[in-house]
Amino acid sequence: MARTLFDKLWQTHRVCDSEGGADLLAIDRLLLHERTGGVALKSLAENGYTVRDPSRVIAIMDHIVSFKRGRGRDDARSPGGETFITETREMAKAAGIHLIDTDSRDQGIVHVTAPEKGFVLPGFSIVCPDSHTCSLGALGALAWGIGSSEAEHVMATGVLRATKPPQMRVHVDGTLPEGCSAKDIALYMISKYGADGGQRCAIEFSGPAVEALSVEGRLTLCNMAVEFAAFSAVIAPDDKVLDYVRPRVSDAVSLDQALAHWRTLKTDADAKFDHEITLDAAEISPQISWGTSPEESCAVNDLVPDHASAKALSYMGLQAAQAISGLPVDGAFIGSCTNGRLSDLQTAARILKGRRIASGVRAVCVPGSQAVRREAEALGIDKIFIAAGFEWGEPGCAMCFYAGGETFPPQSRVVSSTNRNFEGRQGPGVRTHITNPAVVAASAVAGRICAPSDLPARSKELVG
Amino acid sequence: MREKLLTHTGRSAVLLLDNVDTDQIIPSREMKRVDRKGLGEGLFAGWRYADAGARVEDPEFVLNRQEQTGTTILIAGKNFGCGSSREHAAWALNEYGIRVIVAESFGEIFHGNCIRNGILPITLSAEDIATLASVTAPADLTVDLVAQTVTCADLPGWQRNFEISGFAKKLLMEGLDPIALTLTANDEIESFFKKDAVQRPWVYSAA
Numbered sequence A: 001m002a003r004t005l006f007d008k009l010w011q012t013h014r015v016c017d018s019e020g021g022a023d024l025l026a027i028d029r030l031l032l033h034e035r036t037g038g039v040a041l042k043s044l045a046e047n048g049y050t051v052r053d054p055s056r057v058i059a060i061m062d063h064i065v066s067f068k069r070g071r072g073r074d075d076a077r078s079p080g081g082e083t084f085i086t087e088t089r090e091m092a093k094a095a096g097i098h099l100i101d102t103d104s105r106d107q108g109i110v111h112v113t114a115p116e117k118g119f120v121l122p123g124f125s126i127v128c129p130d131s132h133t134c135s136l137g138a139l140g141a142l143a144w145g146i147g148s149s150e151a152e153h154v155m156a157t158g159v160l161r162a163t164k165p166p167q168m169r170v171h172v173d174g175t176l177p178e179g180c181s182a183k184d185i186a187l188y189m190i191s192k193y194g195a196d197g198g199q200r201c202a203i204e205f206s207g208p209a210v211e212a213l214s215v216e217g218r219l220t221l222c223n224m225a226v227e228f229a230a231f232s233a234v235i236a237p238d239d240k241v242l243d244y245v246r247p248r249v250s251d252a253v254s255l256d257q258a259l260a261h262w263r264t265l266k267t268d269a270d271a272k273f274d275h276e277i278t279l280d281a282a283e284i285s286p287q288i289s290w291g292t293s294p295e296e297s298c299a300v301n302d303l304v305p306d307h308a309s310a311k312a313l314s315y316m317g318l319q320a321a322q323a324i325s326g327l328p329v330d331g332a333f334i335g336s337c338t339n340g341r342l343s344d345l346q347t348a349a350r351i352l353k354g355r356r357i358a359s360g361v362r363a364v365c366v367p368g369s370q371a372v373r374r375e376a377e378a379l380g381i382d383k384i385f386i387a388a389g390f391e392w393g394e395p396g397c398a399m400c401f402y403a404g405g406e407t408f409p410p411q412s413r414v415v416s417s418t419n420r421n422f423e424g425r426q427g428p429g430v431r432t433h434i435t436n437p438a439v440v441a442a443s444a445v446a447g448r449i450c451a452p453s454d455l456p457a458r459s460k461e462l463v464g
Numbered sequence B: 001m002r003e004k005l006l007t008h009t010g011r012s013a014v015l016l017l018d019n020v021d022t023d024q025i026i027p028s029r030e031m032k033r034v035d036r037k038g039l040g041e042g043l044f045a046g047w048r049y050a051d052a053g054a055r056v057e058d059p060e061f062v063l064n065r066q067e068q069t070g071t072t073i074l075i076a077g078k079n080f081g082c083g084s085s086r087e088h089a090a091w092a093l094n095e096y097g098i099r100v101i102v103a104e105s106f107g108e109i110f111h112g113n114c115i116r117n118g119i120l121p122i123t124l125s126a127e128d129i130a131t132l133a134s135v136t137a138p139a140d141l142t143v144d145l146v147a148q149t150v151t152c153a154d155l156p157g158w159q160r161n162f163e164i165s166g167f168a169k170k171l172l173m174e175g176l177d178p179i180a181l182t183l184t185a186n187d188e189i190e191s192f193f194k195k196d197a198v199q200r201p202w203v204y205s206a207a
């Protein structure tokens, strides 16, 4: 029978049937972070269980860590947050799992660090008590977000109980126009089909516009799948992905065997999906959210829809049919597991070079990981950001979500390269507009929401 | 052992919004400790309090209305519990006393978190939810997990069936520990790993 990529991944990890039509699935890697992983480690110990295979479990500090330059080992960005760091550290050490601490050269946002360090490889099953784990399907892995109790279950048993979800293929035809990115595909799709549009399906992204994306772009696209109510997202690994992972395989001995297996990871020609969606990449332009759900997004040059919900409009301080472009902004953030990778920073830096952010705007860039930070600094990108008036932070989730502590003031309008524009996501009353890093950079410069093409031209030598 | 859930009768509160995310159910700033406890107070903190820091209640928020005292059932819209995977959302609801949530659809991770924490998520059609919401609040509902039915004291003759997986039903009804249940298949797990280590050796070299 013709099988989808997801069928194959599921089958490889299926241990046995479980009750009620569920399966037990072997889990190749479990990632934890201090926000939801610490509590799983604690509960595991309290319930008298130990970690079955500590070599498969990796804890990374990212959510609560301070993003101030020169931060101390226990510095949190929210009052009382240190306990998440110190307790997770202690419990990780006691459990004997792989710990990437705040001061490690590998530290970063779990979904950014995992591909960099080869913690996720094609064909892996990988879970984390974090909803954006679906990002990692970009490498052809079976990756999904779980709850803390399930993380505890994986540690104790090596497996998870799961019911195979229905499947959806999202085929993106054509070529993305200049200035558009994976983020725009995602926001376009979510605004078109709704935040519930993925219907708890395992989604496979395919088509020429997806194949044309870099590995980093694919991670961005799959990252947003959970905002579409998907169970998981996956992209068939091609040569781009294999070239990316090859130097990251720790076991060189079985590399040939692995490569042979990875080449089988694709959907058979006649395989059936429960749902199919086709998007035309040529119709996509840079997107931005106007409301408080990612589905409340549109093209940067569009108007807020007539039928917009009153609740969202009042929170965002907007009116129906108002132009989005031109709205004055108070804050800008570039970073997160969605758009905090090197290519995202490079894109923003190209716009910022030789320019300055508008006065009164607070702009912050936080690289997604220490590796991203090092590479960016080697290329002088930090200098471009700083010269433009951005703060340059120490890796972590930073201003992607509010955990208490210092943030943008209430009612301030913030353009953000993150994935969620929920009420209060970046702080009480903060009005978040999610968009791609280029639009964030351009809007910070203009002091109002605008597309990069709307910025006045720079003199030649400044563009460099 | 958790509290078992076989049938439940309780007061419902209507929160008829779509895409209520887990950041709203339990804002991040309310997750103060590495613990499952002490979260009930932070439930819906952004909506429930006029001043969350000082815990000054907003009398307009549905759960704060006097007639809602003792609410154990929530009636919600589409995609309830979407967003962050934080199990704290289920822990907070549980501690507050919510045992059943009726919605048009649920966030996937949240749905599983509910079941693992003794909260029954019930999916009904938009029409049925509108019917329940139209009852001059607050309606008293009875949920029978064994028969998989919902009835409403204020809607004589109205009864709806709901779907639930056999496993979720068993967990809720028996208040079971899923880890202990899985370990009954330990032999199968061991033999899987043995076979898999030969077929996919690269997975077995430490990270």
Ligand code: SF4
Pocket: A062, A063, A109, A110, A111, A130, A132, A336, A337, A338, A396, A397, A400, A401, A418, A419
């Ligand atoms: S960057 Fe944001 S979305 Fe990503 S893991 Fe951190 S908090 Fe979650």
